[in-house]
Structure formats: C-alpha cells, structure tokens
Amino acid sequence: MAIASKTFTRAEVAKHNTEDSVWFVVDATVYDVSDFLDAHPGGEAVLRQVAGKDATVDFYNLHRHEVLSKYADLAIGTVEGEKPSIITPQPGDLSTVPYAEPLWLSPAFRSPFYKESHRKLQRAMREFTDKYITPEAQEKERTGEYISQELVERMSKTGILQMRMGPGKHLHGVELLGGAVDGKEFDYFHDLVMSQEGVRAAARGFQDGSLAGMVIGLTCILNFCKDPVMQKRITDEVFSGQKKICLAITEAFAGSDVANLRTTAVKTPDGKHYIVNGTKKWITNGVFSDYFVTGVKTDKGLSVLLIERGEGVETKPIKTSYSPAAGTTFITFDNVKVPVENLLGEENKGIYVILSNFNHERWTMACGTIRYMRLVVEECLKWAHQRIVFRKRLIDQPVIRQKLAKMIALCEANQAWLEQITFQMCNMPYAQQAKFLGGPIALLKMSATRAAHEIADESVQIFGGRGLTQTGMGRVIENFNRGYKFDAILGGAEEVLADLGVRQAMKFMPKAVL
Numbered sequence: 293m294a295i296a297s298k299t300f301t302r303a304e305v306a307k308h309n310t311e312d313s314v315w316f317v318v319d320a321t322v323y324d325v326s327d328f329l330d331a332h333p334g335g336e337a338v339l340r341q342v343a344g345k346d347a348t349v350d351f352y353n354l355h356r357h358e359v360l361s362k363y364a365d366l367a368i369g370t371v372e373g374e375k376p377s378i379i380t381p382q383p384g385d386l387s388t389v390p391y392a393e394p395l396w397l398s399p400a401f402r403s404p405f406y407k408e409s410h411r412k413l414q415r416a417m418r419e420f421t422d423k424y425i426t427p428e429a430q431e432k433e434r435t436g437e438y439i440s441q442e443l444v445e446r447m448s449k450t451g452i453l454q455m456r457m458g459p460g461k462h463l464h465g466v467e468l469l470g471g472a473v474d475g476k477e478f479d480y481f482h483d484l485v486m487s488q489e490g491v492r493a494a495a496r497g498f499q500d501g502s503l504a505g506m507v508i509g510l511t512c513i514l515n516f517c518k519d520p521v522m523q524k525r526i527t528d529e530v531f532s533g534q535k536k537i538c539l540a541i542t543e544a545f546a547g548s549d550v551a552n553l554r555t556t557a558v559k560t561p562d563g564k565h566y567i568v569n570g571t572k573k574w575i576t577n578g579v580f581s582d583y584f585v586t587g588v589k590t591d592k593g594l595s596v597l598l599i600e601r602g603e604g605v606e607t608k609p610i611k612t613s614y615s616p617a618a619g620t621t622f623i624t625f626d627n628v629k630v631p632v633e634n635l636l637g638e639e640n641k642g643i644y645v646i647l648s649n650f651n652h653e654r655w656t657m658a659c660g661t662i663r664y665m666r667l668v669v670e671e672c673l674k675w676a677h678q679r680i681v682f683r684k685r686l687i688d689q690p691v692i693r694q695k696l697a698k699m700i701a702l703c704e705a706n707q708a709w710l711e712q713i714t715f716q717m718c719n720m721p722y723a724q725q726a727k728f729l730g731g732p733i734a735l736l737k738m739s740a741t742r743a744a745h746e747i748a749d750e751s752v753q754i755f756g757g758r759g760l761t762q763t764g765m766g767r768v769i770e771n772f773n774r775g776y777k778f779d780a781i782l783g784g785a786e787e788v789l790a791d792l793g794v795r796q797a798m799k800f801m802p803k804a805v806l
C-alpha cells in the first residue's frame with residue numbers, strides 16, 4: 293500500500309477533531325476521513341468518536357486489513373518517528389499466519405513430493421490468482437454475473453485453461469505461466485498446485501463458474517472423440533476461450549445414480565442422426581456453454597453425445613445456495629438432431645466414458661475443498677488473534693484454542709492423505725490407478741467434505757454474527773458455509789463415495805475367514 297510521504301506529530305493529528313476535519317491514526321498511518329464521513333458503511337458517528345486519536349485497536353476489531361488497501365487514498369501520511377507494523381500482503385506473497393500454507397510451503401519444513409517446478413508454478417499461479425482471479429471472483433460472486441471473456445482469454449494465453457485439464461499431451465509445446473513448468477513434465481502435483489491455488493479467491497460459486505464445466509466436460513473430447521478433426525476443432529475453440537463446454541449428465545431423475553438417466557437418443561431411420569429428448573439438472577456452466585457433453589439412453593444402454601447449442605436446446609439458470617456466478621443450469625433437449633459422428637466412445641458403453649474421469653474429478657474436488665478449509669483456518673487464526681472481547685483476545689480463551697486445534701488437525705490430515713494419493717497417481721499407469729485408487733479417492737473426498745462440515749460449523753462459532761454476513765470480516769466464513777455442501781454432493785454424494793470406498797476395499801479381501 294503506497295502511503296503519502298508526509299509526516300505528522302500526534303499533537304497535530306489531535307487538532308483534527310472538528311466539525312470540518314476528522315483525522316485519526318491506524319497503525320502509525322494518518323487518515324483524513326473528513327470527506328468520507330457520509331460514505332463510511334459503519335456510519336459517521338463512530339469515526340467522529342475517534343477523531344484526533346489512535347484508532348488502531350477499534351479499526352482492527354471491526355475491519356479486514358484489505359479495507360485499508362481499498363481506501364488507500366484516505367491515508368495522508370505517517371506519524372513522525374513511527375513506522376506501520378502491520379504487513380500488507382503483495383500479489384504472490386505467502387501467508388505468514390501459522391498453518392495458512394500447506395507444510396511444503398512453510399520455510400522450516402521439507403517435503404519429498406515437490407520439486408523446483410512445483411514451487412515455480414505455485415508462485416506464478418499465486419500471483420495470477422491474487423492479481424486477476426480474486427478481484428473478479430469477489431465482484432462476480434456479489435453480482436452473480438458470469439466470468440468475463442477477458443479473464444477467460446487471460447487464462448487461455450497463460451496456459452491455465454490447459455493446465456486445469458491435468459497432465460497430458462494437450463500441454464506439450466504450450467507455454468505455461470511464463471515457462472514455470474514444461475508441459476511434458478507437468479504431473480499430478482502440478483495439477484494439485486493449480487487446483488489449490490485457484491481456490492484462494494474464496495468465492496465458491498465463481499470457482500465453479502470459472503469454467504469448471506470444461507474441467508469435467510472437455511476430458512471426454514480429449515479421450516473419446518473418434519474424429520481427430522472434430523477433436524482438434526473443439527479443443528482449440530475451448531482452449532482459446534472462444535467456446536465454452538460443460539458436462540450434462542445429472543437429471544431430476546438421477547444424480548449419483550447415473551445408470552438411470554431418462555434423456556433418450558433415438559437413431560433416425562437413415563442412421564445418420566440421433567434425436568435427443570429429455571432434461572438435465574444442476575449442470576455447471578450450462579447457461580453460457582456452446583457444447584454439452586451429454587449422457588443419454590440409447591437402445592441398449594447409456595451413451596455419451598456431444599451436443600451443440602442450437603435448435604431444440606434450451607438452458608435456464610437454477611437458483612442455488614451459492615452464487616449465480618456458477619452458472620448452474622436446467623437444460624431441455626426437445627427433438628435435438630445430433631450427427632452420429634458426435635458419439636463419444638462406444639454406443640451403449642457410455643458408462644465407461646463417464647466413469648473414466650470420476651477419479652480425477654473427485655480428486656480435484658478434494659484438492660479444492662482441502663485448500664478452502666485451510667483458508668478458513670487462516671481467517672479464524674487471524675480473527676482470534678485480532679478480536680478483543682470481554683477485554684481479551686479471542687485466542688486467549690481456551691475454548692477457542694480447542695476449536696482451532698481440531699480445525700488445524702483436520703486440515704493437515706486431509707492434505708497429507710491427498711499428497712500420498714497424488715504420489716500414487718504420479719507413479720501408477722492409468723489401469724492401475726483405476727484398479728487401486730478409485731476407493732481411496734472416494735474415501736478422501738468423503739473425508740474432506742466431512743472435515744469441511746466440522747470446520748464450517750466451528751468457524752461460524754468463532755466469528756459469531758460476522759460469519760453470517762457476506763461483506764466485511766467474516767466474508768470467507770460465510771462463503772465457505774454457503775458452498776461447502778456442494779462438494780459433499782457433486783461428483784458423488786458423501787454417502788455414495790463412502791460406500792464405494794468400502795466396497796472397493798472388499799474386492800481385495802482374501803476369501804479365507806481370518
């Protein structure tokens with residue numbers, strides 16, 4: 293935060309305690325709020341009460357530090373002989389709050405998993421998130437508008453869109469965040485870094501609105517489109533940000549139970565087209581998508597079709613508990629004519645297309661949930677340290693320390709398990725991953741969302757009423773509480789995943805009674 297270079301004595305500041313002139317000091321910085329009195333969201337009276345005085349304690353008891361950066365032009369100088377002691381984070385900075393960063397980013401700790409390229413990528417993505425994603429995410433979360441084309445193109449030019457699809461040939465030869473990592477070396481730990489850094493914008497609705505539909509939809513094109521020309525056209529269009537894509541599987545009739553879909557695709561007598569009829573519900577990014585990777589019922593089973601927006605395709609936003617910025621959609625397909633070439637994978641074997649990405653999708657969701665949990669822990673530690681109540685800091689109350697201990701432990705345990713599984717993903721071929729990791733990833737996601745539930749609950753108790761308001765000190769807590777349930781449902785509900793995890797384990801149980 294740039295502050296005017298003028299200095300004032302405290303005696304000079306004290307004189308500005310009049311009808312026309314209101315100054316005060318916050319952290320050795322002098323503020324002239326005379327023209328801000330009417331505009332102050334907390335009212336004029338409270339500012340007049342501290343006119344001419346040091347208002348540091350009052351200020352930090354009620355505001356996030358970022359408020360001062362936003363209103364930096366109210367600062368007119370510093371107190372003579374004093375220096376501000378509170379750190380204003382710069383884009384890209386690591387947090388200095390204990391447990392606010394995963395252990396591998398804490399200077400005193402070592403990790404066997406991360407190389408220099410992971411660290412480089414983390415730094416580059418942190419800076420990108422702080423500069424470009426967070427400001428837009430906060431704005432769009434509030435207004436409910438969709439992601440801007442400008443941000444989509446910025447993510448395209450820096451290779452972020454491509455990296456969000458995970459490791460693979462689509463990254464070869466692409467410049468990734470100014471060369472932070474070579475596309476051929478990009479592994480699941482790079483993927484983890486991308487997922488976790490992006491979440492730090494603390495805007496769960498926008499997080500999905502920021503092309504989560506592409507992350508789950510485009511995979512089917514990359515892996516199952518049989519026509520290389522069509523495959524290239526669509527991937528180029530999506531990676532350049534010109535076109536948007538989403539995955540349209542769930543229906544009012546079937547959520548986690550994907551085998552029971554009712555949208556039908558019937559072949560025309562000449563065998564050249566499918567005619568698609570039905571509806572889809574809870575489709576992320578559907579409202580602004582051009583392509584829909586759609587689960588349909590064909591004569592002998594489930595198939596997956598690429599449907600282009602056109603005649604007979606209608607999309608309507610669904611209001612949800614998180615922000616409309618996510619673009620959650622209800623889709624109607626009414627006699628939509630789809631060329632047979634748009635079949636992804638084999639007819640009636642669409643379940644393999646859908647299942648093929650489930651592990652990566654669930655793992656990505658676990659990455660995000662676990663990182664957002666840590667952000668909540670950071671907010672709670674800052675608040676408990678800053679908030680004075682009953683003449684003590686909150687952190688001085690043992691009951692608050694108990695809550696924080698539980699939250700920290702949940703966060704660290706889940707991150708450690710995530711890293712163990714990520715290491716296996718880096719070292720197992722796809723077939724082995726499918727065999728051995730489906731169960732553990734399901735249990736990891738279940739564990740993360742259960743932990744999120746505990747953390748969400750405790751964080752509101754720590755923040756009190758502020759944890760329920762969308763602006764000000766508790767905004768991260770409020771957003772987390774409004775959004776964490778999405779992760780407990782999307783990509784397989786908690787209970788379905790718990791059951792899957794145990795059933796998978798039982799496949800490896802020896803036949804003998806032990």
Ligand code: HEM
Pocket residue numbers: 316323325332333334335338339342347350351354355356359360363366763764765
């Ligand atoms: C440069 C100085 C200040 C600025 C730029 C500022 C700005 C703001 C803003 C933006 C809010 C809305 C909530 C938020 O975003 O945090 C707010 C709320 C408030 N402010 Fe200030 N403020 C300043 C100083 C003060 C001081 C010194 C006091 C008290 C002595 C004060 C008392 C309040 C109160 C009571 C609220 C309502 C808080 C709540 O609802 O929890 N402000 N202020």
